[in-house]
Amino acid sequence: MNYPQSAYLHIPFCYRRCFYCDFPVVPLGDSARGEHGPGSNSIKSYLDLLYRDISLTSKGIPLATIYIGGGTPSLLSASQVASLLDHLRSHFGFQYGAEITLEIDPASFDKRSLEGFLDAGINRLSLGAQSFDDNVLRELGRSHSSNDLLEACDWIQENFKRGRLASWSLDLIRNLPGQNLIAWKRQLLKAISIAPPHLSIYDLTIEKGTVFAWRVNRGELSLPNDDLSFDISKITSQILNRAGFSRYEISNYALPGHASRHNRVYWSGASWWGFGQGATACLWGNRFSRPRTRKLYKEWLETEETTSKLGSLKSIKKSQSIPIEDLLIVGLRRREGVNMQELSKGLGWTNNQLETNTKELKMAWAYPLKKGWIKQKGWRFYLTDPEGMEISNQILVQMLEWWESLNGCSYD
């Protein structure tokens, strides 16, 4: 049995909720801090739950990637991050050279706490920049200013150059209300001038129940239309390719050697542990989400402690593999694409079935193949950048319809 070699830990605290965010976060106010000040008791009692959650789980094998995400994990103090990693290390062990990532937001840490995070063992950072424009940051409801961001980038880059950090990523959001090509290009060039080795670029999505959803319904936000979105996507890839970045997944670009190993686990179909309120784990093809509220998370932990379900992993069918639909979806998001021959091995197809089913898939994809939005290399199919990646949802639907026709099932 292959035990997971990756772990995700969720820290749900933020200063306040950004206007587009529907994550399970706990807003603590603008002066929240890990060990002292407002919110500190809430953080401390949550960390106790997180330790209990980790202790409940089967020991497995040493971890190769660890990701502390949120929320705003940099609201924790350096000593809290160190204790969390110590707890995880003493439970599972860490492999030599394990990638240990911390998500951080500008204005939630200073130079000293950054050094503390690195001393604690963090070797990769993911900085939630979102934009260098103060008006945009205000519009998004972010807690930081562009000055906070530039200061944070300086501190991180200094440590990266000194070799204290193996890598770091800067996150931006595009397709924002009122954004045009020139404004986006300016953001991108600013990001490149800072020289992060990895960039995550997310398209704004309007989630139900957010301030943005409410404003869109009132007609107060004008979002870029499809043509502009496509141009924004195209220019992103052009500029980043010229700067040496490769798009290894729909939302992620990296310089050689800087693709996130942890993210690749999510997209490869491998298992991972997930700890904390609202965290998702994927164990031998089964996905589990912890409850999204503190009260329910605590009650769930108490029940698990009584029945020891997680410890024995009795509830998990260990031989079950990742659902094929998931493999198809994550496969297409990656630069490598989907390899039909590998898929067919997992499914036990004969050579004839492989040939017939691939022919049918090509018929389902006739138009995007003809337009060059999907490329074929041997048995491998992958999306082109930016054209194919930009319309990935349509291409995914066509692929799932093909899968549905093979199996006589429905995804409605």
Ligand code: SF4
């Ligand atoms: S900082 Fe991130 S997780 Fe927190 S509210 Fe804003 S978008 Fe959501």
